[in-house]
Amino acid sequence: MGPKGYRICWLGASRYRMDEVIREPIPGQDACTFLEFPGSDPSQLRQLHPCFFVMDLHGAPFQRRDIGRWISACREASGWARVLILTSSDSSRHTYDALLGGADWVLPLEDLGHVRSCVQSLISQHKAERELFHLAPESRRGTLFEGMVGSSAAMKDLFRLIQKCAPSQANILIQGESGTGKELVARAIHRLSRRCRGNLVCVNCAALNEGIHQSELFGHEKGAFTDAKTRRIGYFEAAHGGTLFLDEIGDVSARTQVVLLRVIEGREFFRVGGEEPIRVDVRVVAATNQNLQELVRQGRFREDLFFRLNGFGLTLPPLRDRKEDIPLLAQYFLERCAEKEQKTVVGFTPEALDLLCCYHWPGNVRELENEIQRVLIQCDGQRLITSEMLSAPISEVRNLRPYDGNGRDSLRARMQQVEAYFIREALKSHGGNRTRTAEHLRISREGLHKKMARYQIR
Structure with missing residues (x-):
């Protein structure tokens, strides 16, 4: 009702x-x-x-x-x-x-x-x-596109480009940081394409076994090797007439790059142990959180493969560059998770929403979704999510919000709060590695140790 x-x-x-x-x-x-x-x-x-x-x-x-x-x-x-x-x-x-x-x-x-x-x-x-x-769903009308939420200029531009490129036959390269929704974009492209009735086969290239990657990609015949007790269809063949999504393409080995280039160019391959060539009609959508142009410059990624994959490029904006979408995303995840967990939470207090918008979200949309889910699971009868319920890294942002003229902190105290915050975030980004953190902050390792001791950072 x-x-x-x-x-x-x-x-x-x-x-x-x-x-x-x-x-x-x-x-x-x-x-x-x-x-x-x-x-x-x-x-x-x-x-x-x-x-x-x-x-x-x-x-x-x-x-x-x-x-x-x-x-x-x-x-x-x-x-x-x-x-x-x-x-x-x-x-x-x-x-x-x-x-x-x-x-x-x-x-x-x-x-x-x-x-x-x-x-x-x-x-x-x-x-x-x-x-x-x-x-709330009515107010989001026009902001929900193929499972993606956003009303910012960056997301509207992305939605427009997806609609433009999806009906084409060109291969698509999606680039963006982890957690920005690259797989959602790939699924949207497939659903809006002429291949939507075919399969969408998703492959995590980082998980491809170097020893048997050809069997995984192209399949094998019975008896091709010791454990090949039956014929197996590979990813390319399974995606025939549809779309093959190669996630984390920047992590494939040099050997796999050569194999991929040959198949993408010729649309033909042999199963391992097979003698007859198999032709496929597959559209390749690849995604990576790495800078492929830089990998090409370093000689770690083949330039010819890059051009084959990059028939049309899409770059996903990080969440910190579209903060106007955070309230929409937070409410969307809240409603979805509340229904699943059978919770009665309906929204956020203004201060909680303010903190969510101020936080820089290194894990992007995935981190925001996980935060909402974590908070909601702990709710017990509350109607609104308050700032006290948010995790420590987000709560720390309250010290970094713009000065409102009513505080009594000195400039030195405020600067120390900012410095301590950025040191903690840099350490987190580099997995606690102090050498890389010092290089990132452009200070000496000894200087980093002194500041960590001063701010009691462990």
Whole structure:
């Protein structure tokens, strides 16, 4: 039930207070249903699927255990619902039982006018929260493209280029840092191409076994070698009529580069142990997080293979260069993970979102997704992710945000915070290797050791 179908369920001994408090339907409200409490069957709540429960304890012949039992039934009937308990003004014991049972609010029944105002305010607040959650997919319309989220100029340009190159027959080379979504781009190209009915075969080139790479790529005949007990189809043959995605192409050995070049040029190969040539119609999409032009210059990657792969090039922007997409991505991952983990978290506090946008995300979109998943798994009933829930590296960014004029830190103190932060991040980027970290920071190794001791960095 979306936010426009907002149902209220009133549980109590009589309808009198319900009629007084909710005299007129609240805008967007479908119905307000009354159930006798505690005499009704709690299973009826599942049929009503309410969004807001009001449990009026005043005058109801209930026992203490009924409070927790009915609150649990409300939660089971609708995980997104809110539960308001109305109690007598002198009933502190019932207040304790209600809060312990999981109620969202407890309101004493003193003045019906005040109760009416509070109930309507709480319902309006909850409706706004539900609308934020349910309308989020609508607000993302135009920002979701083939499983990729982004409204920045860089991503819109990337989406446009994908649509341009996908229908062609040219080989595609995708370059970008780890975690930027290169495989998503490859899948989008395949789905939008004329080969979409064929197979998309994904190969991690870094995992190709140097000794049997030809068997993996081109297959083998039965008896071709000791363990070849049956004929095996290779990756190229499996991708016939479709797309072959060669991920981490920069990691292939010189020997494999020669083999790949020959097949990509001639579209023909032999299975290991085979005598008949096999022709294939395959489009190659390759991806790498390395600078292939630099590898060519260093003699570590064949120039002719580079040109064969780079029929059309796509470069994926790192997340730090499109920070305006972070709120969209964070909300997208939050909703997806919340549904999978059955959590009721709906968003972020402004400070938490501010920290996510300030962090530089060396692991790019993959790191952001992992962070949201990690935080969500630890949530236990919270509705919003706060800054305190974020991991330490992200929380440290709060010290690096722009000066707002209200702080009392000296310039020296602020500079030390920045220096300590960048030393930690450089160490992390280089796997704790202090020599490479010192070279990256352009300071001596001895100078790095002194600064690490000063800032208590280990």
